Amino acid sequence: MNKRKKATIHDIASKLGITASTVSRALNNHPRISDATKKLVQKAAKEVNYQPNNIAAALRNGRSKLIGIVVPTANRNFFSSVVRGIEEIANQLNYKVIICQSYENFEKETQTVDALLSARVDGIIMSIGKNTDDFEHLERVVEKGIPLVLFDRITEEVAVNQVVIDDYIGAYKSVEHLIQNGFTKIAHFTNPRKINIYSERLRGYADALKENGIPFDQNLIIESNMQLEDGQQSTLKMLEEGIDFDAIFSSSDYAAMGALQILKDKGIKVPEDVGIAGFGNEPFTSFTTPSLTTVDQVSIPMGNVAAELFFELLKADPKKFVPQKTVLKPELIIRGSSTRKVTQVK
Amino acid sequence: MNKRKKATIHDIASKLGITASTVSRALNNHPRISDATKKLVQKAAKEVNYQPNNIAAALRNGRSKLIGIVVPTANRNFFSSVVRGIEEIANQLNYKVIICQSYENFEKETQTVDALLSARVDGIIMSIGKNTDDFEHLERVVEKGIPLVLFDRITEEVAVNQVVIDDYIGAYKSVEHLIQNGFTKIAHFTNPRKINIYSERLRGYADALKENGIPFDQNLIIESNMQLEDGQQSTLKMLEEGIDFDAIFSSSDYAAMGALQILKDKGIKVPEDVGIAGFGNEPFTSFTTPSLTTVDQVSIPMGNVAAELFFELLKADPKKFVPQKTVLKPELIIRGSSTRKVTQVK
DNA sequence: CTATATTGCGCAAACGATTACATCAATAAA
DNA sequence: TTTATTGATGTAATCGTTTGCGCAATATAG
Numbered sequence: 001m002n003k004r005k006k007a008t009i010h011d012i013a014s015k016l017g018i019t020a021s022t023v024s025r026a027l028n029n030h031p032r033i034s035d036a037t038k039k040l041v042q043k044a045a046k047e048v049n050y051q052p053n054n055i056a057a058a059l060r061n062g063r064s065k066l067i068g069i070v071v072p073t074a075n076r077n078f079f080s081s082v083v084r085g086i087e088e089i090a091n092q093l094n095y096k097v098i099i100c101q102s103y104e105n106f107e108k109e110t111q112t113v114d115a116l117l118s119a120r121v122d123g124i125i126m127s128i129g130k131n132t133d134d135f136e137h138l139e140r141v142v143e144k145g146i147p148l149v150l151f152d153r154i155t156e157e158v159a160v161n162q163v164v165i166d167d168y169i170g171a172y173k174s175v176e177h178l179i180q181n182g183f184t185k186i187a188h189f190t191n192p193r194k195i196n197i198y199s200e201r202l203r204g205y206a207d208a209l210k211e212n213g214i215p216f217d218q219n220l221i222i223e224s225n226m227q228l229e230d231g232q233q234s235t236l237k238m239l240e241e242g243i244d245f246d247a248i249f250s251s252s253d254y255a256a257m258g259a260l261q262i263l264k265d266k267g268i269k270v271p272e273d274v275g276i277a278g279f280g281n282e283p284f285t286s287f288t289t290p291s292l293t294t295v296d297q298v299s300i301p302m303g304n305v306a307a308e309l310f311f312e313l314l315k316a317d318p319k320k321f322v323p324q325k326t327v328l329k330p331e332l333i334i335r336g337s338s339t340r341k342v343t344q345v346k
Numbered sequence: 347m348n349k350r351k352k353a354t355i356h357d358i359a360s361k362l363g364i365t366a367s368t369v370s371r372a373l374n375n376h377p378r379i380s381d382a383t384k385k386l387v388q389k390a391a392k393e394v395n396y397q398p399n400n401i402a403a404a405l406r407n408g409r410s411k412l413i414g415i416v417v418p419t420a421n422r423n424f425f426s427s428v429v430r431g432i433e434e435i436a437n438q439l440n441y442k443v444i445i446c447q448s449y450e451n452f453e454k455e456t457q458t459v460d461a462l463l464s465a466r467v468d469g470i471i472m473s474i475g476k477n478t479d480d481f482e483h484l485e486r487v488v489e490k491g492i493p494l495v496l497f498d499r500i501t502e503e504v505a506v507n508q509v510v511i512d513d514y515i516g517a518y519k520s521v522e523h524l525i526q527n528g529f530t531k532i533a534h535f536t537n538p539r540k541i542n543i544y545s546e547r548l549r550g551y552a553d554a555l556k557e558n559g560i561p562f563d564q565n566l567i568i569e570s571n572m573q574l575e576d577g578q579q580s581t582l583k584m585l586e587e588g589i590d591f592d593a594i595f596s597s598s599d600y601a602a603m604g605a606l607q608i609l610k611d612k613g614i615k616v617p618e619d620v621g622i623a624g625f626g627n628e629p630f631t632s633f634t635t636p637s638l639t640t641v642d643q644v645s646i647p648m649g650n651v652a653a654e655l656f657f658e659l660l661k662a663d664p665k666k667f668v669p670q671k672t673v674l675k676p677e678l679i680i681r682g683s684s685t686r687k688v689t690q691v692k
Numbered sequence: 693c694t695a696t697a698t699t700g701c702g703c704a705a706a707c708g709a710t711t712a713c714a715t716c717a718a719t720a721a722a
Numbered sequence: 723t724t725t726a727t728t729g730a731t732g733t734a735a736t737c738g739t740t741t742g743c744g745c746a747a748t749a750t751a752g
């Protein structure tokens with residue numbers, strides 16, 4: 001048995017005294033092949049340890065059965081769950097996924113997209129990086145007629161299928177919840193970049209205030225990169241500058257965590273003195289003391305929907321493509337960091 | 347401009363009145379092609395928005411320039427960091443990685459490996475699932491002469507390159523540290539399966555006790571699946587059964603976290619009453635109160651080494667292959683959950 | 693019992709890039 | 723002047739599958 005050379009359908013064919021085309025059809029369960037030969041072929045395939053060469057098949061029929069997934073980082077519960085949601089659907093249809101990380105780096109993102117195109121994936125499902133504000137690489141994908149679906153971090157500048165959660169509602173509910181717990185001077189941690197998710201959450205925050213008769217105060221809007229350290233910095237800054245606040249609604253669980261740490265350090269009680277709500281439902285939010293109120297982004301369903309949209313796109317007539325946007329409802333997860341007995345709503 | 351059909355080297359060739367072979371050579375910077383034509387070809391390639399078809403190239407020369415990575419889950423800091431470490435090296439050499447998740451599921455793991463073989467990756471770098479105790483799928487890879495490197499969760503049953511941290515040392519240091527902080531009745535959370543990492547850590551735990559004159563007590567060895575909930579269960583069980591312990595060395599940060607939650611719930615002070623040390627340096631370990639002592643698994647260097655071993659393997663003569671095992675030194679991260687003033691070492 | 697369908701399989705041309713070998717001109721060496 | 727050398731490009735085979743078309747042999751219909 002030759003261990004170096006891999007068996008091909010030709011090997012199976014000559015072994016059985018038939019042609020490669022018959023073998024191919026037999027393996028693909030073609031109706032015009034008799035059950036008898038199918039059985040024979042399958043048996044022979046096992047014997048020679050045949051492993052189909054997808055590369056050759058992909059070259060021949062132009063479909064690689066691969067989906068490229070681009071996420072900023074796989075090391076985030078949300079993204080890896082979305083990937084899982086995509087895989088669930090894709091695997092059922094015998095598609096495999098290639099997961100690529102852009103590390104929030106524009107260069108890397110464009111390179112990755114090009115690499116996926118060269119690898120001839122059948123399409124791409126992605127969430128764009130924070131620093132991406134040029135979308136030529138996405139245009140290239142669309143122009144080539146390659147299915148593209150964006151999720152969560154999307155852009156309106158390129159006409160493709162999209163799936164997001166309703167960040168507005170998520171933020172609105174969260175802030176409303178804070179207000180119901182007696183918080184009125186609610187600061188908001190956000191990101192200055194023009195990604196949809198942050199602007200929508202800001203809008204939800206603002207509207208929740210307005211509709212509860214609380215004036216919007218620009219001083220309570222704190223911009224940063226939303227990592228743990230940024231949350232710490234922002235909180236310190238507010239304390240030092242004497243900004244008057246009694247709650248924080250953060251667009252990121254990480255920044256919320258940073259805030260919690262600083263507040264505890266300074267002896268400020270959460271939620272008695274200051275309430276906190278984050279966004280994303282990262283696992284650690286349930287580990288903290290107190291545990292963090294947050295918004296769940298229904299990640300697995302989002303992955304499912306993204307994959308479904310993708311496969312629709314794959315089947316559809318590209319002529320009459322109308323980009324559609326699916327909006328999922330997020331879920332407010334109420335935990336200790338924001339709940340207190342409302343004794344005196346001032 | 348035809349948006350559906352993708353440009354090939356033949357298109358470029360006919361556009362310039364030369365042959366495809368010249369175009370191919372020009373694009374690959376072949377020395378026998380004049381600089382003049384190289385320039386022309388590159389220009390023409392830009393114009394038609396040429397994207398090389400790696401599938402065709404891969405079929406022709408048998409190298410896909412793809413590395414398959416199989417991890418139990420990408421959603422763990424350790425694994426995603428290793429992937430990052432692999433990517434760093436791979437990208438330099440113009441290789442792309444396909445990340446696949448086995449979800450600790452044996453079925454899925456074998457399917458994934460087969461899928462990668464069919465996708466004709468040039469090799470595989472993987473960490474095996476907790477429930478994997480049959481290694482035929484790995485044998486298949488080796489038999490086909492396809493480079494395989496295992497990291498972290500490895501097996502000795504198949505002769506391949508491996509890179510691990512010294513789990514023994516990591517555990518030893520951790521337990522030693524607990525002892526130095528006055529803890530003597532140290533429980534150990536471990537996993538019953540025969541993966542290297544758990545048995546090594548158990549060995550380190552046992553030796554550290556022995557060399558400090560503390561008797562090994564089987565009642566203090568608690569087996570579970572090592573998730574957060576398992577850590578909670580195990581801790582509850584110890585409390586209910588009245589097992590006498592004053593510290594926990596957990597082979598998983600998650601289980602350590604579970605223990606911390608239960609202890610706090612029960613009003614048992616950490617680290618005053620009970621010390622805790624985990625393993626893995628998951629990000630959340632620095633967020634908890636108190637923060638968790640843990641062992642860092644030097645994940646990025648591990649990824650680097652794995653990739654380097656992989657590329658050595660790719661170049662090497664498969665005839666004279668001698669599997670090598672690289673062992674990296676882990677780092678003990680000392681935090682609040684285990685440090686107390688040693689007043690009375692009993 | 694002839695005419696038409698159906699079944700089962702082979703032939704050969706793709707898919708797009710790479711590359712050993714051949715070719716041909718121009719230049720260098722003899 | 724002749725031959726060897728080199729430089730630049732063309733020719734054609736190849737990688738392993740898939741698939742339209744063709745051709746028998748058998749089944750069904752009329």
